[in-house]
Amino acid sequence: MTLDACFQLGYIVKAHGTKGQVVAFFDVDFPEEYDELESVFLLINGKLVPFFIDDLNPQDKGRSILKFEDVNTVADAEKLKGVSLYLPLNQLPELEEDQFYFHEVIGYTVVDKQLGELGTVQTFFDLPNQDLLAMEYQGHEVLIPVQDEIILRTSKEERRLYVNLPEGLLEVYTQPSNRQVEEPPLEEEDDDKV
Numbered sequence: 043m044t045l046d047a048c049f050q051l052g053y054i055v056k057a058h059g060t061k062g063q064v065v066a067f068f069d070v071d072f073p074e075e076y077d078e079l080e081s082v083f084l085l086i087n088g089k090l091v092p093f094f095i096d097d098l099n100p101q102d103k104g105r106s107i108l109k110f111e112d113v114n115t116v117a118d119a120e121k122l123k124g125v126s127l128y129l130p131l132n133q134l135p136e137l138e139e140d141q142f143y144f145h146e147v148i149g150y151t152v153v154d155k156q157l158g159e160l161g162t163v164q165t166f167f168d169l170p171n172q173d174l175l176a177m178e179y180q181g182h183e184v185l186i187p188v189q190d191e192i193i194l195r196t197s198k199e200e201r202r203l204y205v206n207l208p209e210g211l212l213e214v215y216t217q218p219s220n221r222q223v224e225e226p227p228l229e230e231e232d233d234d235k236v
Contacts, residue, residue, distance in 0.1 A: 043083060043090050048128040057119035063109045064119050066127060073104040075135050083128040090128055142196050147203050152177050155206040163203060184215045
């Protein structure tokens with residue numbers, strides 16, 4: 043299994059108890075969809091290693107207590123702290139027709155309602171208060187908020203992402219700022235002056 047064929051489910055927060063359990067955080071919208079997991083991949087030293095789950099006890103706020111096969115001591119569990127959890131892409135829940143997973147639209151052409159074709163989806167940034175789509179546009183990276191009123195729809199057949207950008211968004215990234223225009227260049231100091 044390769045990282046490209048997987049998505050990150052979450053990560054191990056800490057050891058728990060005395061029998062090798064760990065607390066895992068499932069960094070997904072609906073953690074309850076993973077309450078019946080039998081196995082996960084852990085990213086250890088850059089490689090995905092399968093771990094089988096003996097017991098999964100869901101908690102609140104995306105956390106679960108996991109007991110892996112062959113992890114039986116606090117010391118074994120401590121070694122897993124901070125390790126990322128992965129699942130194959132085919133285990134992602136089905137979405138409604140107008141929804142998409144971020145990884146699915148990377149490389150799609152961004153088409154604005156008024157301006158037409160703009161650029162290509164490069165990546166996404168998952169920030170605490172806002173998800174952002176990064177698009178390459180005329181040699182500039184443009185960040186577009188992922189909001190229903192901005193991201194209108196996708197077309198998998200056409201590999202296009204249709205948007206309605208707020209007025210002035212592109213100019214924020216493509217026009218020099220007022221500060222750059224107004225500030226004169228710094229004068230070089232003359233070493234001969236006393």
